[in-house]
Amino acid sequence: MWASPMVIRVEWALRLKGVEYEYVDEDLANKSADLLRYNPVTKKVPVLVHDGKPIAESTIIVEYIDEAWNGGYPIMAADPYERAQARFWARYAEDKVRALYAIFSTTSEAQRKAAHEAQQCLKTLETALEGKKFFGGDAVGYVDIIVGWYAHWLPVVEEVCGVSVVTDEELPLLKAWFGRLLAVDVLKAALPDRDRLLAANKARREQVLSA
C-alpha cells in the first residue's frame, strides 16, 4: 500500500541490503487472496514473501532481512547491547505511535493536547540521537528504518492538521535528523510522492473527522 509508513520500512531494508524485490500493491479496502493467504493472522501489510515463505509485521521483517542477507549492509549492530537498545527504541516508538494518530483524528483543544503528547514522546525518543548523526551512529540502522517515516510523513500530517510538532525549538535533533535521513539517496528513492501523500492524507482526515 503505497501510502503506508510500515511498508516503507521493508523497502528501505531491502534497498540498503541491495536485494531486488517485486513490489505488489494491496487494496486494503478489498484485500487480495494473496494477503489473506500469506498473513491470515493479522491480514495487514507489509508481508515479505521470500522463497515462497511469508513474513509479516514490518519490524520483524526488517530484522529478518538483516539476518537472511547477513553479509551485506549491517542494519543491526553486532554488539548484543547495542541491538537491545535499538529494539528498545523501536518498541518505544511503536508503542507511542498512537499519540501521532490521535493528532489526525481530533480538532482544536483535543488536537492541541494530542500534538503536545506526541511532542513529549518524541522528546524522549530524541535522547537516543544525542551526539549521533543517525540513531544507528554514523550510518542508518534499525531504529532509523523503523522511525524514518516520520521525516516524510509528519510534515504532511502537520500540514493537513494545521499543527506544528517537530520544530527547531522543540525537537532540534530530530528535525536535523529529518534532513540527514531524507538526504540518503537510497532511502529517498523509495519515498512516495509528497503531493500525492498530501492529497491522500487530506482526504483521509476529512473521512476520519466526518465519521
Added chain:
Amino acid sequence: MWASPMVIRVEWALRLKGVEYEYVDEDLANKSADLLRYNPVTKKVPVLVHDGKPIAESTIIVEYIDEAWNGGYPIMAADPYERAQARFWARYAEDKVRALYAIFSTTSEAQRKAAHEAQQCLKTLETALEGKKFFGGDAVGYVDIIVGWYAHWLPVVEEVCGVSVVTDEELPLLKAWFGRLLAVDVLKAALPDRDRLLAANKARREQVLSA
C-alpha cells in the same frame, strides 16, 4: 516484582542459560532510585543489569540474554525464518494480552465477552503449537518463554474471576502444553507460590472492581 509474569520471562531465560543472577525485588507503588535510574523511559520492571548496563522490556531482555550468552542453551532458533516466526507469535501475544487483562477488570456479561475474546486470540496462538511439543519444537524456545506465564497465571485468573478460558474442549493443544511446560524443572523452580499468587490476585481484583 514477584507476581509479575514479565519478570518470570527474564528469570526463565537466565536459568535456561545457566547464568547466575541476583534478583532484586521492586515495590512498584514506591519505585526505587535504581529502577528510575536504570529504566528512566518506561520505569517498568523487569530491568536486567549486566556489567553495569541496563536492558529494559522483557521480550528484548530475553533476546539479549540469548545473544550475550550465545554459547549456551539456544532460546532462538538459528534459522532466520524460524526466528521471524517466533518473534511474530511473541508480538501477537503481546498485542492481544489486553484481552486477558479485560477479564480481570470486568464482571458478568462484559467478563463473558472478554473471556470469549481471549479464547479466540488463544485459539489463533494455539495454531503455532500444532504437531509440536513446545512452541520452540522439541524444546522450550523464545515463544514458550514469552507466553509460558499463561500456564501458571491463567488458572489463577480463572479461579479469581470465576471463568473458564483454557479448557480441554476449547484449547486442547494449549492446555496440554501448560502441563508439559510446568513439568520442566528449571522453569517450575522459578515460579511464585500458587497460593500467594492467588491471594494477591484476589486482592487486586477487588481493588480493580471497586475503583
